[in-house]
Amino acid sequence: MNFLVFLFFSITLIYKNADAKDMNIDPNGYIVFCPCMGRFGNQMDQFLGALAFAKGIERTLVLPHLVEYPDRFSSSVQIPFQTYFKVEPLNEYTKVVLMDDFMKYIAPKVWPKGNRTVFCYMGRGDSKDCSAKDGNPFGPYWNNFGIDFDNDVFYGPLGYDPTFGNHKVGWMTKYSPEKYPVLAFTGAPGAFPVLEKHVFLQKYLKWSDFIDSKAEEFINKLTGGSHEKFIGIHLRNGVDFKRACEHVKTSKSNFFASPQCLGYHQENGEMTEELCYPSEKTIFKQLDKVLKKYDAQYVFIATDAEDMLVKLSKKFKHVKFIKYPENNPHVDICILGKADHTIVNCVSSFSAFIKRQRDSENKTTEFWGFKAKKKIEQEL
Ligand SMILES: Nc1nc2c(ncn2[C@@H]2O[C@H](COP(=O)(O)OP(=O)(O)O)[C@@H](O)[C@H]2O)c(=O)[nH]1
């Protein structure tokens, strides 16, 4: 689908206004933020931290639009949260409201134009303020909602983890809801990569019907409705990742999302080049093992660059390799979530989303170029 058409669709058809009468004001206040770092995977890692933070300091989390960088657009675009995810499951964990509803019904009452404060850890660059709207995606994000900031607050050295030391007390007293009904952050108040203790929050992220039905339709067409077995693979092999993986040549430490396989204390081993950017040899070998084990007829390929479809089809003649006909990262992840088994990239946060989602549904996932320690011990 043309991206502009998609944009139009997601904004006009998906978006259902809440009723004003449903909108009670939270006396504990709100948290608003721009998911201004990275693309989908990074944004979702940090989102989980922001969700925990909001619950920790007992404020309502305003569900941000997600920031995307479509080809041929000079600026970022902001996609409403509910285009991709259901709101109700998140409400089971903590108080949330959509950004559009917040701006329409709540902001006029608690966050009037002319009196909007933005929060940042410290001044950006040499400046004495947060420069909250300087550059892309910062400016386009806030402009999308007609937001300007009138005051800046540097909240450092407070952090986002409300269970750590006096952070919770700090947020609730120094920046009380009476003084600051809305805490608007220049970036996500959540760690990257997601903290280990927040990984479980993934289970509250459920795909919207819009995304899920696309994935279902694709799978049904493919297998004639019989839902035959299929393996999913994520190949994160674009030039940006190749370049990022250069870093691994000189460092064996955790990198990007790698705690998901190496462990948060690297208890499961060292970073390797094969983990970051697996060779064809590794891909062939590992896939061969998995295909034998699962006796699958189909392999679904998701990638940001090189799908290897021809090479893989030549190598594994009895298997059908398929991919989604459009470049649609969310549908790709959703389909991977439904596979009988997946192989993903340990360093990629896009892969990490897939892994967490599958874990939350007790589905198996493995990483390119990685053997869990326990497994190695068993084999010895
Ligand atoms: N359609 C599609 N896009 C992908 C895939 N893998 C990566 N991408 C794109 O590349 C971006 C990678 O950035 P990010 O999500 O932050 O993950 P990371 O860089 O791998 O940690 C994604 O957001 C997608 O836009 C894929 O399998 N399918």
Ligand SMILES: *[C@@H]1O[C@H](CO)[C@@H](O)[C@H](O)[C@H]1NC(C)=O
């Ligand atoms: C701005 O908002 C704060 C907190 O709600 C309030 O105490 C203050 O009086 C407001 N200032 C102006 C100029 O409206």
Ligand SMILES: *[C@@H]1O[C@H](CO)[C@@H](O)[C@H](O)[C@H]1NC(C)=O
């Ligand atoms: C996954 O397994 C755990 C532990 O056995 C169980 O409590 C949970 O309900 C399962 N979840 C799903 C979605 O099947």
Ligand SMILES: [Mg+2]
């Ligand atoms: Mg990235």
